[in-house]
Amino acid sequence: MKFPIPLTLQDIATIIDCDFVGNADFPVLGMNEIHVVQPGDIVFVDHPKYYDKALQSQATVILINKVVDCPPGKALLISEDPFKDFNTLTRHFRPFTPSETAISHTAVIGEGTVIQPNAFVGNNVRIGENCVIHANVCIYDNAVIGNNVTIHSGTVLGADAFYYKNRPEKFDKLLSGGNVVIQDNVDIGALCTIDNGVSASTVIGEGTKLDNQVHVGHDTVIGSRCLIASQVGIAGCVLIEDFVTIWGQVGITSGITIGEKAVISAQSGVSKSLPGHKSYFGTPADEFRKKYKELASIRLIPDIIEKLDKLQ
Secondary structure, three states: OEEEEEEEHHHHHHHHOOEEEOOOOOEEEEEOOHHHOOOOEEEEEOOHHHHHHHHOOOOOEEEEOOOOOOOOOOEEEEOOOHHHHHHHHHHHHOOOOOOOOOEOOOOEEOOOOEEOOOOEEOOOOEEOOOOEEOOOOEEOOOOEEOOOOEEOOOOEEEEOOOOEEEOOOOEEEOOOOOEEEEOOOOEEOOOOEEEOOOOOEEEEOOOOEEOOOOEEOOOOEEOOOOEEOOOOEEOOOOEEOOOOEEOOOOEEOOOOEEOOOOEEOOOOEEOOOEOOOOEEEOOOOEEHHHHHHHHHHHHHHHHHHHHHHHHO
16 A cells, blocks of 8 residues: 655654654655565564564565664664554555445446446445446445456455454454455456455456355455356465466465466365466365376275285
8 A cells, every 4th residue: 555645754653653763754655564565665563483574575664563673775663563553554544434325426437337226336436437336236445447347246345354463352453455456357246255455456357257256355366367166265365377267166275376377176275376277176276187196096095905904
């Protein structure tokens, strides 16, 4: 998430009431999670295990709970609770504002687009030309939808990321300040849910088609012309490259990459990154040929046991 205007280290420290290490005029351009940070961004870290990763990332401002050696060209914001203060910044720069109407007055809707009754279009949403938004679709604030997009009934774009910190007294939610981006010529089936990015965008690429009841987690990026069948569940921060086919009831864990033109068969469980141009099935998902050999070996076990029993 980029700020509306460039700010300074002192500006941010004032918002969250914390000390800092660095020049007060050090430029701050935005805030993001570790996997999507860019120069000028704030990233937060609250566990020593991840200090080095945050300090060596592209982020140039580190919101951290301990004074550490600051790498050249970077600055620190010293916070007792970086998670909480990251939420404070999200509330400050991306506050929730209730819409006064079913289609917000701040929404921009392109020529030829049809919005059916009972659909909701939130604040600052942009919808391109010649789209069809069917009844009971909910499009949360700040979503961006391209041209020639069809979204079927009951689908929700922009629900909060499923991201919590386990504190002794409760689960503490990390607020979602990102959005959803749907590119041109995308079709989205009924009852799909596509979550906002935490600080960046969840993206559905040009020409991709989603069947009914597909879930896409926060900050996931799906490439162009992918086919995703019913009841697929995709966790957060997944990268699915172009021309991937995913059949029904596949579950995909967070933070992995599915390579270009991969095919994943129904009811597979994907627990690691998969190279492109191959076909996969099973749990954990693996290449067809390897899985078939495993299944063939398993079928031989009763015969092997029977032979061993006869030898005893």
